[in-house]
Amino acid sequence: MKVTGDQALVKKINKSIILHMIRKHSPLSRARVSEMTGLNKATVSNLVAELCQQELVIEAGPGESSGGRKPLILHFNAMAGSVIGIELRVKQLTAVLCDLGGNVLGERDYTLNHHDLPYVLEEIHKIISELMASAPVTPYGIVGIGVGVPGMVDENGVVLFAPNLGWEMVNLRGMLESSFSVPVTIDNEANAGAQGELNFGAARDVRHLLYVSAGSGIGSGIIIGGELYKGARGYAGETGHMSIEADGRLCSCGSRGCWELYASEKTYDNADIDLPARTTPELVRYASQGQEDALRHFAKVGEYLGIGITNLINSFNPEVIVIGGALSEAEEWLGEPLRKVVAERTLPYHKQQLEITFSKLGSRGTVIGAGFSAVMHFLGNIRVTL
Template identity: 30%
Template sequence: MRKRTGDLKLIKELNKTLILDKIRREGPISRAEIAKIMQISATTVTSAVSELIRDSYVYEDGRGTSIGGRRPILLKVNPNTFFLIGIAIDASKLTIAELNLNAQVKLKEVYPLEKNLYDSFSSFVIGVIGNFLERYPDLDYCLGISITTQGIVDSVNGIILYNPKLNIENLHLKSLVERQFNIKTYIDNDTNGDILAEKGFGFYQQSRNLIYVTIGDGVGAGILINDSVFRGFHGGAGEFGHTTIDYNGKPCSCGNKGCLENYVSWKAIHTKILTEINNGTSTVILEKTKGDLMKITPGIFRYALNEGDALSISILDEVAVYLATGLVNIVSLFNPEKIIIGGDLAFDNPYLIKKVNEHLLTHSLKTLTNGFEVVPTSFGSDYDVVGSGALLLHELFNFTLH
């Protein structure tokens, strides 16, 4: 049966993205090596590479070692010809950054989100993007805008379906941004972006089954199963923070009671810190903030932990038990190779990783934790915008198709 023209075009484009990803991962590499590794024809590789060089995604970088005959020409991805805009939105701030094709952050700005902005949220986002783009004289080199946010997101249609922290329902943000700037825009849940970033550019690229848990203003999970992101029926898979651990517990913003998020998020930790300080407990946090309780941030809390502050350690010990208890359920449900922990409370926080590992490995099924570990994010303080950028870079490189 003869293939339709559309089928052939799709196969050609898929081959090109896979070849581009191979060059990104293993360059400098020759055309012959690509054909051999990918088990495709030399003609297919040559054609795709010619287009990639023409479009400035790839360049020739000298010659390799000869194994008989002429020395092969080597190829590398050119990461800096094009750029993309990554935007990470949580309950308290909007972070916007320029990234290159290696997911490296070249420029970053952070804008606080005040409650009085919620009613005009889309206008605020568009204003920030517009101001950020003013510095670029030629937007033809901008591949797109990637936006991640908490809550339930329809990534196909670019709709924020439900974000209780920002009081958002059914916001068609993708179409609003594209209409304003005429730049292709991608939108997804923050942890889906985070798991794609780890798979494409992080330390755990060889793993095919990963869970990414973020801990900050909220708690969520990104799920990678057999190299595919699992989003669920309505795009709401991974709402780990809204799994209930106490039906008689504290009311949650989602309308339920006793959600895990109420015990391990920054809001829960911040409340505990203020309560203890008001009860007269001494802490490094007071010294660091010079007594100004308004200046207590996740960064200050992490600093206090690394200084061995007794109050901070006591609070985190309790948080780690709650978190690990939830993660035991994830291990039993998904049997991942690793659980990656990121977010404002988790990066640069080896004590958290250590305590969670201790509890989880003690209380999980031994057969499921053989070779398993909880690990920190690969991207430090840039985890959020690298996760945002990964939405677009995943489309460009198709890096989960291995």
């Protein structure tokens, strides 16, 4: 198929390239932008002038010069607007207000008592309204809302199936856009977490990444060739529901022996723990005090995490694996048993130059990634595929 574009499209693409180059690598001079993009200086100068007029880029200076007039330095204007990123968990609703550079300006955290849609929607409305009221005055105001949910989401922002919430066919994007009149992006929470780590966390600019979100369930965000992989219909990454025990426990998805039954916070309900602890922060506190039940439980969860991660390594051959979600806060006790299992079971060539790390964003990875998706929607991340 022949792909063509008129002059206006070419200009739009070039403008997007320049904006994202400045966003990722500023401070930069115009000359340096020209070198890095391959665009001629006149094109860069004209498009930068438009971006400055739109208040997406600001000039500060002067920069260093080897002779002659010192150049003005270009910066991405992160405070041109703000976004809200939300993570919907089984027992918790977390949201952040971020600028366009991913810097957290405000945060809210609610406990969810049940999963009835009207109740959860009411809580989401509350948390969004609070953050909107606290947002600083910016040229563009609140430019978008991004939401990460523990389930399968289609390209229209419909939650097709979220077994841990008991949801099917919920048009979450439509409901929120109707209420707040700003663009809303909805994605699987692990995909959002992968975007957070790729752009702001432990895997910046990695080409082949697996992000494993371990919390109330398990999901994976898969980055292949620097792009988020969603599969043929957009549902890739439901790794928490791969079977690791052939005749294992019955899962809410309808299958048996699913990974998340053995390596997520679901284990707390069935664990042999002689403690009044049923959340990760509580168990972390007991583990930090040397309590044997907590230490033994985290060691077992770490082993099961290692089993599933081994399967993913042998399947995808990534450069980096990042473990995020609520259980990333237990790195001190999960890390060693996890890495031991991977070392013993992974194919030898797959282990070469492989890095396994825990999220540098902690439990914030998904909310920051969800906010980033809203930023990209606002900035118009144009891509042309031939």
